[in-house]
Amino acid sequence: MDLLPTASVLRSLDDQLAKKLIKASQPPTTDEDMSGTTSPQQTSHSPAKSSSGRASFSSVREVDDNIAQAFSSTKISSYFREEADTAVVDENSSNPPSAGLDMADTQFMPPVTQPHSRLHGCWFPAVAADNFQGWKQIGVKGKQASRSYGDLQALRMVWSTAPTPKKPKDTIEVRRVPGDSPLERLPMEIKNQIIDHLVLDVPPDGLSSRNADLMAMLLTSRALHSATLNALYMNITIPHSRIFRKFLAHLAQNQELGTIVRRLDFSHFNPTSLFTTASERATTRNLTHETLLQCLELTPYLREFLAQEYVDEDIDVHVLRKLFFGLERLQGLDFCACSSANFKAAFESILSDEWPQSLSITRLSLHRCINLPSAVFETLLPRLPNLTHLDVAGTRITDAALMSIPHTARITHLNLAKCKLLTSSNVIDFLTHHPAVKNLVYLSVAADFRSYELLDEDDVTRLLPILPATLKSLSLKGSKMNASHINLLRPLTKHLEELSMGRRLKTEDMNRLFLPDEEMEQLDWIPHTLKYLDLSDYIAGSLNLPALFGNASLLNSHSAPLEVVELPDDAYTRLSRSPAVTRAGWTATDFGSRAWLVRNPEGARDLGFRDWKMGAAFWGMRKVPVAVANVGGMYGSYMFKRHL
Structure with missing residues (x-):
């Protein structure tokens, strides 16, 4: 039997099949002209999808930092991809593909048992060919793109079999035993800190039930029961x-x-x-x-x-x-x-x-x-x-x-x-x-100078230089002072936060605590740290109220961080109705027998808590606490409500 016609028929079928495979794998050429160039409709994309001439996507986010205008940049978008098959153009390639080339050359690999067959075999990219430049040459739905193996696999354009997905193992349900919850397994010290936030020492009216949350915690579990007892009875x-x-x-x-x-x-x-x-x-x-x-x-x-x-x-x-x-x-x-x-x-x-x-x-x-x-x-x-x-x-x-x-x-x-x-x-x-x-x-x-005086002018002169640098609160109330004491007080104001002044000083003298003298070098001046100033000794009109609102007064902005100025009763009565106080950025307030001017905060306000105040927040306390606790009851009255 003559086999040549059969072989020629097979070669013809192989050539036709190869041409169909190549044509199927190439992008459509309906928008191409006779010269093989691509038309503008093909190269331009919708603005919603992509933008030519831009690098790959970057997501910019604000960072919660100590300074403003701090950002972080990431290559991960905060939006989902609109289409799973959208190609991203890689413009950073050193050798961009030509516009007319949609697929690399291919080569046919016949089977080993039939080396002359054109029917039995596989088509592979011509890796060894001079004109093949890598995977970027593979056409993906009409677009030249840099695609990973996984993307090509999803488009069924890989020449290897996809691995069989592994079946997920059956999840084992973890059954917790009593007392093994995350909260119960915390160390006792941490549980005590958490439960302490539920403690309510005194109800608003002193009679209604309190600590209801703690009572509920007692019935939760053994571990929380013991921790709650500590908070409830300590x-x-x-x-x-x-x-x-x-x-x-x-x-x-x-x-x-x-x-x-x-x-x-x-x-x-x-x-x-x-x-x-x-x-x-x-x-x-x-x-x-x-x-x-x-x-x-x-x-x-x-x-x-x-x-x-x-x-x-x-x-x-x-x-x-x-x-x-x-x-x-x-x-x-x-x-x-x-x-x-x-x-x-x-x-x-x-x-x-x-x-x-x-x-x-x-x-x-x-x-x-x-x-x-x-x-x-x-x-x-x-x-x-x-x-x-x-x-x-x-x-x-x-x-x-x-x-x-x-x-x-x-x-x-x-x-x-x-x-x-x-x-x-x-x-x-x-x-x-x-x-x-x-x-x-x-x-x-x-001291109350109306009935008793402890320190006269000479005593104050002797006292001020020997006070330690650790001092945060000093009360000279009731003492007799003069203008020469300002120079002795200035070094103390660099670490003091509370200062109660004695009597017989002028308002102009007290302004010198906050501003350098004219003959003093500005570079040598160290700002003060005062938060509270007590002027309650200046009764019966001895305080020059108009001078408080001058350009160089202690109520001006240069006196910051000063926040509270205590006043005598007669001065408070006049200033509480004065619009000049509001214009200067202060508010008049009183509590019991005491009255203050309080600076209106700009931004975050200093809450006033300090370790040395042992739980107190207000300025000008007149009783020393012996326990770290919230101030209230009779202790609060003697600290902040009553006269000396």
């Missing part, structure tokens, strides 16, 4: 006697809870919130010296005891003995304004007891305990070797008691305001030579 605030009765009943039934308590706070206590007469309060017997002593017995690890004038009747000699001799870990003790006859008698009774050589107390406040005898201070102060906070404002402390403070003490907060038994020479000598006051942060030697 710092106990007693706003009225009914709360104290419930708290004491819980301790009596579960004495383990008493080991958690670290603070007993009576600063918010108001006996009239439940009972209107003393006889009604005595009948209920919720808070008495017996129940208070029982509470102290059930809280052996107590560290802070905060009392005030509304509970002084319930502090007897047994309670004082427990506080001073029976609580080894007690560090903060506050008897603010406790001045009843029973309280005084109880203190006098324990003076005859056998006192230990030292006490654990580091922060002590006897603020406005006006009737305690001097022997109390002479007995108590020498036994405080670790003292850091001392507030004896308005008391009968003597020079001998002040000098008896141990040299090992490291006092940072000292309030000697209105201590009439102290002498200026001994106070200055104590502040100059005593090693316990070398790192003072808060110092008040204020």
Whole structure:
């Protein structure tokens, strides 16, 4: 049989099939002219899809940084691709393809068993051919594009078999056991920090239920139960006697809870919130010296005891003995304004007891305990070797008691305001030579000049140069000052944030705290750090109000960062109705017996929180806190509401 005709037929079929394959793989040529060039309709794209002459896409985003106009750039678009098969033109190719070339040359690879066959075999890109320039030459729906293997595979233009996708493994459901949630697995310290945000010490009216969220947390799980107990019982605030009765009943039934308590706070206590007469309060017997002593017995690890004038009747000699001799870990003790006859008698009774050589107390406040005898201070102060906070404002402390403070003490907060038994020479000598006051942060030697003066002009001249650079708050209220003291005050204003001025200064003199003198070099001038200035001593028209609004006044913009200026009552009455205050950018405000001018903030306002203020936010506090806590109750009244 003659096989030549059959072979010729096969070659003809192979040639026809090859031409059809090549034609099918090339882009349509309907828009091409006879010369083989591409028409404008083919090269121009819709504006919504692409833009000729531009580089590849970049996404620009604003960055939340400390400076403005900070951006980040990325090659990833924030939009989805409109079409999965849209080609992106790569204009960075060193050898761009010609407009008329839509596909690279190909070569036919016959099978090994039939090397002369044109039917059995495969077509491959002519890799070895001189005119093949890589995958960019492959036509993708009529466009020259740089395509990855995955894109070509999606268009079925690859010469290899796609890998078989792996079946996803069956997800294993993780069954958590009780107590294994992410919140419960947090360390106890972190859980305490989170739960502390739910603590509400005092409800708005003092009577409604509080800490409802904490009560719900107690019922959530064992892990959260123990963490919530710490937050609920660590710092106990007693706003009225009914709360104290419930708290004491819980301790009596579960004495383990008493080991958690670290603070007993009576600063918010108001006996009239439940009972209107003393006889009604005595009948209920919720808070008495017996129940208070029982509470102290059930809280052996107590560290802070905060009392005030509304509970002084319930502090007897047994309670004082427990506080001073029976609580080894007690560090903060506050008897603010406790001045009843029973309280005084109880203190006098324990003076005859056998006192230990030292006490654990580091922060002590006897603020406005006006009737305690001097022997109390002479007995108590020498036994405080670790003292850091001392507030004896308005008391009968003597020079001998002040000098008896141990040299090992490291006092940072000292309030000697209105201590009439102290002498200026001994106070200055104590502040100059005593090693316990070398790192003072808060110092008040204020006085009411209408009845008593501690520092005259010479005393102020001696005092100012010896004050430490650590000082943040200084009160010279009631002292006698003159213009020469401005030069001594200027170095202090570079680190002070609160300053209470003495009397007899002119407004022009005080302006020099904020501006350099004419003969001074501007480069030598260091700006001040004052936030608060007390001018409340300038009563009866002694303050030149028109001078406050001049070009070089302390209410001008150059006095920033000064935010608060305290005024006497008569000046506030006039300025509160003056439109000049608003035009200058200030607001007149008052609270109780005190009044201030407050600068209107520009941008973010300084909230006023400082470590040395121990939780207080307002400026000009007149009572030293002994515990880090939000200010309120009677403590807030003595800090910010009352006259000196």
